Amino acid sequence: MSQPKFLSGDKAGIDEFLDRFDVFLFDCDGVLWSGDHMFEKVPETLEMLRSKGKRLVFVTNNSTKSRADYKKKFDKLGIPAEVDEVFGSSYSAAVYIARIMKLPAPKNKVFVMGESGIEQELESEGVPYIGGTDPALRRDIEPEDFTNIANGSMLDPNVGIVLAGLDFHMNYLKTAIGFQYVQRGAQYLATNIDSTLPMSHSFFPGAGASGAALEKAVGKTPVSFGKPSQAMMDAIEGKFKLNRSRTCMIGDRLNTDIQFGIDGKLGGTLAVLTGVSKKEDFLADGAETVPSAYVNAISDLLG
Amino acid sequence: MSQPKFLSGDKAGIDEFLDRFDVFLFDCDGVLWSGDHMFEKVPETLEMLRSKGKRLVFVTNNSTKSRADYKKKFDKLGIPAEVDEVFGSSYSAAVYIARIMKLPAPKNKVFVMGESGIEQELESEGVPYIGGTDPALRRDIEPEDFTNIANGSMLDPNVGIVLAGLDFHMNYLKTAIGFQYVQRGAQYLATNIDSTLPMSHSFFPGAGASGAALEKAVGKTPVSFGKPSQAMMDAIEGKFKLNRSRTCMIGDRLNTDIQFGIDGKLGGTLAVLTGVSKKEDFLADGAETVPSAYVNAISDLLG
Incomplete structure (x- = not known):
């Protein structure tokens, strides 16, 4: 070379x-x-x-931002750009789910482990989802959760896909739920698997890191859409x-x-x-x- | 065979x-x-x-419990056992840190990413630590945290070791801090790296999973003490x-x-x-x- x-x-x-x-x-x-x-x-x-x-x-x-969010970031920094010039991993994943996987409804619901950018892009493609930024899941796991996750009573039977992206609100509860869905047959996808995120002149955990707990528990690499x-x-x-x-x-x-x-x-x-x-x-x-x-x-x- | x-x-x-x-x-x-x-x-x-x-x-x-905690679990279930019959991964890690690594004080402080079992065993071996069950770290990461972690102002300069175990309170903030310590030269250890934890007749994320965010960001496997x-x-x-x-x-x-x-x-x-x-x-x-x-x-x- x-x-x-x-x-x-x-x-x-x-x-x-x-x-x-x-x-x-x-x-x-x-x-x-x-x-x-x-x-x-x-x-x-x-x-x-x-x-x-x-x-x-x-x-x-970066899966935390939708294309529209990203446009705002360009605006804020004073960089001219159009929404249609932006192509993100969340958008890519949403397009794949909606237009390529096309799971039959109602078993096509996505359990989101990530931020609002993923939710917005799923909405833009008409894909139903739960999880994501739901405040009910931004809490510690409690003893009764183990029972209710294991026996399925905390699960939505229509979830057919788990989609993980960079999640600044990653926690054990969401990981345990996502893991249970995958054990029960849900498809396992990730917006992207970057190990680190450059921020503040340093490096922070990336989507591959915030989603690594699920990946390790599952024991296989997700289908991913980022570069x-x-x-x-x-x-x-x-x-x-x-x-x-x-x-x-x-x-x-x-x-x-x-x-x-x-x-x-x-x-x-x-x-x-x-x-x-x-x-x-x-x-x-x-x-x-x-x-x-x-x-x-x-x-x-x-x- | x-x-x-x-x-x-x-x-x-x-x-x-x-x-x-x-x-x-x-x-x-x-x-x-x-x-x-x-x-x-x-x-x-x-x-x-x-x-x-x-x-x-x-x-x-299981690193979430000290030997004394484990004895209580035996008692509760009605299984006769002595504390000295119990040998856990947290105890094993504490012994290794105190008796084998022997980092010179004051640069021998441990940043704990796990539950109280690790803290108790470090205490039993006289090893100083921070993190762990500290409620100040059981919160969402905020924008200013990125700056303060990157510039070191949120870090303790005496941390020489990051020790990860099963953490039911895993979050992005602790992972980012642990990652920064490792980037700055701290030794990276794990009590154990089991991918799953059997509970409630099912499987949940294990120590290898709850610590996988840090492992993925760091890009190398920690020295670990579990079976x-x-x-x-x-x-x-x-x-x-x-x-x-x-x-x-x-x-x-x-x-x-x-x-x-x-x-x-x-x-x-x-x-x-x-x-x-x-x-x-x-x-x-x-x-x-x-x-x-x-x-x-x-x-x-x-x-």
């Missing part, structure tokens, strides 16, 4: 790289911002790309009718973002060093996932 | 088997009881073994001065209990079918972990 091209400060290299693509798929956390901190000159960078006629798609594994899952790429391609060879994935994580672009046979991938992966990770001999090019920060594309 | 001998109903086979051992290590959950339900004729079975001069040791991976970890066997041997060839491990789980006895080169292992593993699991061709013998229930040893 050839060495990735370092573009920061290389004006000619940048122009040549950008000319190869019509569409840029952007990871957000770690590329445009970290938590609530926007990186330098992000609006200017996106404006420059749009001025060259590039199509931008913001692809996020690098190609279920998500297929959905993006279907929606945006993109030409993969003229599409570039930009991200900070080798094992999710860059792998997503490589597995999707895109024309190129661009790593930025403002997030999880370090250049040593892909410059090392025998590195498994190597981007086409890299920059220190996304604003370096301004030249 | 030879087929395990089925002892239920085989009086001569039982006598011959019992005569081979002086010490019986008992798993508890799934062997003596399930949750708060004691299996039939357990006191009679233990009394029969004691009357034959056998030494009994109750080896439990089948031989750190626990060594501690049991040291305390009880047992002759391994004259010792038998009795348990319901192949991958923890029976493996524990096999790895410890004990004289024998006995599987009971009142818990997790089914006879098909060890009778199948190519089964990895096969006990010396098995019974349907522990009381079958009464003949």
